[in-house]
Amino acid sequence: MLIQTPPEGIYDELFDEDNRVRPSCRMLEDWLIKSDEDLLAEKRREADVLFQRLGITFNVYGEDQGADRLIPFDLIPRVISATDWQRMQAGLRQRVQALNRFLFDIYHDFDIIRAGVISAEQVFANPQYQPGMQNLKLPRNLYSHIAGIDLIRHNDGDFYVLEDNLRCPSGVSYMLENRRMMMRLFPELFAQAPVAPVEHYPALLGETLRAASLKPNPTVVVLTPGRFNSAYFEHAFLARQMGIELVEGADLFIRQNRVYMKTTIGPQQVDVIYRRIDDDFLDPLAGNPDSMLGVPGLYAAYRSGNVVLANAMGTGVADDKSIYPYVPDMIRFYLGEEPILKNVPTWQCRKPRDLQYVLDNLPDLVVKETQGAGGYGMLIGPRASKKELSHFRSLLKARPDNYIAQPTLSLSTCPTFVDEGVAPRHLDLRPFVLSGKKIQMVPGGLTRVALKAGSLVVNSSQGGGTKDTWVLEGDEC
Amino acid sequence: MLSRAASSLFWMARYLERAETQARLLDVSLTMALIDVPEDREEQLSVPLLVTGTREVFDELYNDITPQNLIDFLLLDDRHPASVFSVIRSARDNALHIRGNLSADVWESINSAWMELKELRHKGVTESNASRVFDWTRERSHVFRGAAYGTLLRNDAFHFLRLGTFIERADTTARVLDIRHHMATKSLEGHPTQSFFEWTALLHSLAAFEAYQHTYGHNIEPMNVAELLILKPDVPRSLRACLQEIASLLEQIQSGDARRARRLASSLYANIHYGDREYIEERGLHEYLTDFLERIQRISGQIQKDYMGWKQ
Numbered sequence: 001m002l003i004q005t006p007p008e009g010i011y012d013e014l015f016d017e018d019n020r021v022r023p024s025c026r027m028l029e030d031w032l033i034k035s036d037e038d039l040l041a042e043k044r045r046e047a048d049v050l051f052q053r054l055g056i057t058f059n060v061y062g063e064d065q066g067a068d069r070l071i072p073f074d075l076i077p078r079v080i081s082a083t084d085w086q087r088m089q090a091g092l093r094q095r096v097q098a099l100n101r102f103l104f105d106i107y108h109d110f111d112i113i114r115a116g117v118i119s120a121e122q123v124f125a126n127p128q129y130q131p132g133m134q135n136l137k138l139p140r141n142l143y144s145h146i147a148g149i150d151l152i153r154h155n156d157g158d159f160y161v162l163e164d165n166l167r168c169p170s171g172v173s174y175m176l177e178n179r180r181m182m183m184r185l186f187p188e189l190f191a192q193a194p195v196a197p198v199e200h201y202p203a204l205l206g207e208t209l210r211a212a213s214l215k216p217n218p219t220v221v222v223l224t225p226g227r228f229n230s231a232y233f234e235h236a237f238l239a240r241q242m243g244i245e246l247v248e249g250a251d252l253f254i255r256q257n258r259v260y261m262k263t264t265i266g267p268q269q270v271d272v273i274y275r276r277i278d279d280d281f282l283d284p285l286a287g288n289p290d291s292m293l294g295v296p297g298l299y300a301a302y303r304s305g306n307v308v309l310a311n312a313m314g315t316g317v318a319d320d321k322s323i324y325p326y327v328p329d330m331i332r333f334y335l336g337e338e339p340i341l342k343n344v345p346t347w348q349c350r351k352p353r354d355l356q357y358v359l360d361n362l363p364d365l366v367v368k369e370t371q372g373a374g375g376y377g378m379l380i381g382p383r384a385s386k387k388e389l390s391h392f393r394s395l396l397k398a399r400p401d402n403y404i405a406q407p408t409l410s411l412s413t414c415p416t417f418v419d420e421g422v423a424p425r426h427l428d429l430r431p432f433v434l435s436g437k438k439i440q441m442v443p444g445g446l447t448r449v450a451l452k453a454g455s456l457v458v459n460s461s462q463g464g465g466t467k468d469t470w471v472l473e474g475d476e477c
Numbered sequence: 478m479l480s481r482a483a484s485s486l487f488w489m490a491r492y493l494e495r496a497e498t499q500a501r502l503l504d505v506s507l508t509m510a511l512i513d514v515p516e517d518r519e520e521q522l523s524v525p526l527l528v529t530g531t532r533e534v535f536d537e538l539y540n541d542i543t544p545q546n547l548i549d550f551l552l553l554d555d556r557h558p559a560s561v562f563s564v565i566r567s568a569r570d571n572a573l574h575i576r577g578n579l580s581a582d583v584w585e586s587i588n589s590a591w592m593e594l595k596e597l598r599h600k601g602v603t604e605s606n607a608s609r610v611f612d613w614t615r616e617r618s619h620v621f622r623g624a625a626y627g628t629l630l631r632n633d634a635f636h637f638l639r640l641g642t643f644i645e646r647a648d649t650t651a652r653v654l655d656i657r658h659h660m661a662t663k664s665l666e667g668h669p670t671q672s673f674f675e676w677t678a679l680l681h682s683l684a685a686f687e688a689y690q691h692t693y694g695h696n697i698e699p700m701n702v703a704e705l706l707i708l709k710p711d712v713p714r715s716l717r718a719c720l721q722e723i724a725s726l727l728e729q730i731q732s733g734d735a736r737r738a739r740r741l742a743s744s745l746y747a748n749i750h751y752g753d754r755e756y757i758e759e760r761g762l763h764e765y766l767t768d769f770l771e772r773i774q775r776i777s778g779q780i781q782k783d784y785m786g787w788k789q
Contacts (some may be wrong), residue, residue: 246578264479
């Protein structure tokens with residue numbers, strides 16, 4: 001089958017700048033050339049039916065409740081060489097370690113603020129900052145036990161961190177199901193390629209969650225907002241894979257500052273909650289009083305040290321886009337190391353000079369809300385109409401502190417099976433970093449891919465798809 | 478395990494068992510309506526409504542009892558909470574709720590049943606293709622049971638699921654036996670030629686025709702039928718078989734404080750275990766079954782109170 005080559009000036013995961021196939025991808029190219037389009041189309045239909053049967057679906061907000069949608073799954077894997085992965089892994093370790101140190105610091109000693117690296121206002125005025133977390137002693141001083149770090153590969157071939165997700169990053173179940181699906185559909189590929197396994201992720205997650213408590217044999221549960229949440233499939237999947245209870249707020253209650261779940265043999269104490277509910281909804285007495293999702297009194301129990309939340313309350317302050325520009329400085333400050341992974345250059349519109357630059361160069365920039373997520377509320381300058389540009393100009397002037405801007409990065413592309421055949425599409429990568437007794441991750445992560453030609457939006461809520469991510473073991477391939 | 482999960486497992490299994498029952502009842506009634514003398518046709522067709530106590534709901538939604546109306550009502554009507562469509566939807570809702578407690582195989586069997594049923598409903602079911610849907614429903618029920626037996630850990634999740642199955646089944650057997658036995662006895666007096674078919678209809682509704690022949694031979698005697706479906710431990714849908722399971726499951730389930738459901742179930746089981754056909758004859762079958770139905774409902778309610786009720 002014919003593989004469309006990528007446009008110039010963009011890093012492609014399969015082809016190098018001279019349109020030669022990269023050494024780590026030769027096996028993949030052989031396979032693609034030999035495969036015919038009908039076979040791939042048939043395999044894709046098979047995958048759709050299987051995903052539908054397995055119920056690997058997500059709910060889209062704003063659509064009918066219970067409308068199950070499949071995230072489009074692409075059959076062509078994205079390959080990462082062993083060398084690239086080792087460097088990325090070291091960079092992720094370093095980054096997550098620094099972020100956890102930062103969170104500890106801003107809830108205890110404020111060293112980084114006193115040193116003048118980050119302003120007090122940046123931290124304390126951040127709506128995600130939880131004053132109630134000050135001086136709270138958390139086991140192992142860990143805040144973000146599970147982090148999802150979004151990376152892209154720029155046209156210089158380097159990986160850049162696009163975003164740190166330290167609250168409830170999702171998508172890991174798709175990483176695992178995508179691998180299972182690929183092994184089922186194309187076993188012969190795995191016989192040839194030394195693909196590093198990811199299947200042990202739930203075991204590592206379980207280990208991490210148990211290590212979040214200092215108790216010898218803690219009871220761990222997954223707390224979900226319930227079946228209408230877009231990531232409900234993942235919550236149930238992880239609970240089952242770890243062999244622990246999947247609970248909703250109504251299954252828990254607090255007695256004498258301890259958390260119990262309502263079981264068939266009476267109350268059973270819970271020690272660690274892997275919560276997939278945002279801070280504000282966890283406890284109607286402490287956060288949003290209208291929340292039906294949380295548990296009244298949970299925050300007080302947490303503050304008494306009788307239960308561990310993973311991730312901790314108040315981690316959102318560190319993954320905010322207004323804090324993001326400082327992460328390289330954090331790494332230097334806390335670890336005394338040079339950052340391994342690059343940040344995307346970022347203009348902070350709260351700074352008048354940055355704002356002026358952004359207003360002057362708007363058509364070339366991407367503007368994002370500091371609190372935004374899911375690809376909503378952003379402006380992609382080069383794709384925007386005049387009307388959108390002027391709309392964003394007024395938004396920026398009205399609330400500059402609400403926005404950051406970045407150059408339009410060229411996300412790398414990877415061959416993807418679309419209606420036009422096998423064509424290059426932009427993608428990113430979200431590895432999942434687990435912090436317990438040590439920092440662990442499985443090789444790779446979730447690769448999200450924009451399915452429309454030229455599109456940079458990879459979010460599943462906006463029509464993006466996913467593909468299997470292969471980290472190759474050794475470099476012999 | 479979580480009380481909510483126990484409740485969902487229990488109801489999920491009840492609903493799936495109910496789907497199978499509905500299909501069997503309707504299947505037999507439609508067949509009987511073809512065999513029956515014309516004036517009794519409507520009576521035949523109304524059996525599934527009597528057994529499930531849904532005659533009133535039906536009358537509100539439909540004008541008269543025709544095969545097609547019954548098919549619509551019992552198989553596909555989403556306004557009827559006990560239609561095959563509704564109960565499979567409810568089972569799937571419950572399954573979704575407790576997905577963490579199910580094996581992938583069990584979840585998949587329920588989820589794909591739901592997907593296929595939506596497709597079937599979309600295509601429509603008529604008298605001429607209804608049998609295919611009956612077969613489908615029975616098969617889906619078998620697949621679910623097979624997946625549960627073959628892949629679930631034998632823990633309380635499994636026990637609550639099986640409790641749901643057997644409570645529903647005991648309830649169904651008692652109701653079907655009560656109504657069909659009455660009709661068969663009546664026709665024994667009125668239309669003797671008809672009676673053989675009536676008895677076979679009863680036995681087919683409870684998948685016990687082969688069991689009867691194996692135990693008693695070809696001649697169908699009313700009290701033999703009652704004995705078979707109440708007292709025989711080796712007939713899967715007999716009251717005794719169901720109660721034996723229920724009592725033993727309740728013994729296996731982890732129990733905190735005193736549990737009344739256990740006592741109620743063991744006591745009802747002992748009644749059947751040490752009962753005999755003379756007692757049932759003396760008491761009168763209808764009275765015996767009415768009493769049984771009350772007691773099985775009390776057990777079901779008590780199970781929910783003991784293990785699933787959490788009033789804070």
